[in-house]
Amino acid sequence: MKVDVLVIGAGPAGSAAALGALAQDPSLRVVLLDRSAFPRDKSCGDGIAPHVVTALAEVGAADVVDGWQPLRRLELAHGPVRVEGDMEREVHVIPRAVLDARLVDRAVAAGAELRRQRVTTVSTAPLGVDGIEADVVIGADGAHSVVRTQLLGRRREPRALALRGYAPVTEEWRERQVIRYGDRRQPSYAWAFDRGDGLVNVGYGELLPGEGSGPVGRSAAPSRQLLLDQLESVVPGAATTGTGWLGHHLPLSSWRWDQPDGPVLLAGDAAGLVNPMTGEGIYYAVATGIAAGRTAARAVRLGRATEAGAVHRRGVRRLLGTHLRHTWVSSRLAQSPTVVDAGIRAAQRDRRVFDTLVEIGLGDGRIDRHLVRGLAGSLAVRRARP
Ligand SMILES: Cc1cc2nc3c(=O)[nH]c(=O)nc-3n(C[C@H](O)[C@H](O)[C@H](O)COP(=O)(O)OP(=O)(O)OC[C@H]3O[C@@H](n4cnc5c(N)ncnc54)[C@H](O)[C@@H]3O)c2cc1C
Incomplete structure (x- = not known):
């Protein structure tokens, strides 16, 4: 079979790629492959930032959040240091079994052909996978991406490991997102995100030891029991009432984002894009x-598939480059519990700092003068204490 664009992985990145390609050129032949049948579950906090809805509106799919209760309340805490407030824009908490299946449906409705197939290798000449040849391939196959490994080798950037479950809602967790930092290797935090349907997504994650994540091999990867114990100690009641535990790796983004030249493009977790x-x-x-998807469609139309990688690299750096660098710096600073406390205290004092922290955490923020002044103020007060 010969197609224009082959998308490997039908999570949010893959479905969005198919939607992007078909929005650019509805006449293209786009195949969307996944090893799983949908609906399928995916370990996640299920928190959907408003930026997701804005981005999906561009390809006519913003209504995938319909029917789920939006929320604005956010609690950020580290031990007794705590701030609570309303976020500027509302977020959603939608189980990935629902969200991802809706996105796949939208991609199929736009004209993508969905196939169930596990990819083990991507051939370069001709370009494609077993039984399918393509002008452009988009690797959207998640944290353990086969496409990425083949293209760039094993990822050396930091990873985190997180576990999530679902617990019955309590008054403490109702209509809010709760994020509480832990005391292990940062970032380490537990969460309780109200879905609005009687269940709360609860979980805990932390940075893994290894390359790029601080001293190598200082301790082994955390066990499932350790993750559950941490969750219970930071958000009491979450681990004891939760069920349906599912863990997964998070490939955290670093200072620099890379995408090789050529006709194979990377997106989402396969591209190592998780907020650190x-x-x-x-x-x-x-x-x-x-x-x-858009870049692939244009490249196919122009007969310039080999230039797609360079165009995608420039496009993503323009879109996310500055934010990713600021997020990386923030995550380095937040490895110090003192800085985490200083940030939360600054957000208590100044609403603008609260908003900045939310934006950095969700997808578009930068370190601005309010945050710098706020941190400096909190740290100065701390130093001045007897
Ligand atoms: C515990 C946890 C909590 C999280 N909480 C949040 C949150 O609250 N909000 C948020 O924005 N992000 C959160 N994340 C991150 C988020 O889940 C990922 O960034 C997101 O799923 C990335 O989407 P994706 O499409 O790139 O990859 P995925 O969603 O992983 O999709 C990849 C797809 O590729 C398929 N695939 C993989 N390998 C192959 C193969 N060889 N052949 C064929 N198909 C293949 C898989 O079946 C899958 O459907 C969390 C992650 C974890 C682990």
Whole structure:
């Protein structure tokens, strides 16, 4: 079979890529492959940033959040240091079994052909996978991407490991997102995100030891029991009442984002795009998926598939480059519990700092003068204490 664009992986990045390609050129033949049948579950906090909805509106799919209760309340805490407030824009908490299946449906309705197939290798001449040849391939196959490994080798950037479950809602967790930092290797935090349907997504994650994540091999990867114990100690009641535990790796973004030249494009977790401060990755997946799809469609039309990689690299750097660098710096600073406390205290004093922290965590923020002044103020007060 010969197609124009082959998308490997039908999570948010893959469906968005298919939607992006078909929005650019509805006459293209686009195949969307996944090893799983949909609906399928995916370990996630299910937090959908408003940026996701804005990005999806561009390809006519903003209504995938319909019917789920939006929320604005956010609690950020580290031990007794705590701030609570309303976020500027509302977020959604939608189980990935629902969200991802809706996105796949939208891609199929736009004209993508969905196939169930596990990819083990991508051939370069001709370009494609077993039984399918393509002008452009988009690797959207998640944290353990076969496409990325083949293209760039094993990823050396930091990873986190997180576990999520679902617990019955309590008054403490109702209509809010709760994020509480832990005391292990940062970023480490537990969360409780109200879905609005009687269940709360609860979980805990932390940075893994290894290359790029601080001293190598200082301790082994955390066990499932350790993750559950941490969750219970930071958000009491979450681990004891939760069920349906599912863990997964998060490939955290670093200072620099790379995409090789050529006709193979990367998007989402396959491109190593998870916010190192908060573990958010759905916005980056959707945004880079749409960008990859559009770039692929244009390259096919112009007969310039080999130039697609360079165009995608420039496009994503323009879209996310500055934000990713600021997020990386923030995550380095937040490795110090003192800085985490200083940030939360600054957000208590100044609403603008609260908004900046939310934006950095969700997908578009930068370190601005309010945050710098706020941090400096908190740290000065701390130093002045006897
Ligand atoms: C515990 C946890 C909590 C998180 N919480 C949040 C949150 O609240 N908000 C947020 O924005 N982000 C969160 N994230 C990150 C988010 O889940 C990911 O960034 C997001 O799923 C990335 O989307 P994707 O499409 O790139 O990859 P995925 O969603 O992983 O999709 C990849 C797809 O590729 C398929 N695939 C993989 N390998 C192959 C293969 N060889 N052949 C064929 N198909 C293949 C898979 O079946 C899958 O459907 C969390 C992650 C974890 C682990």
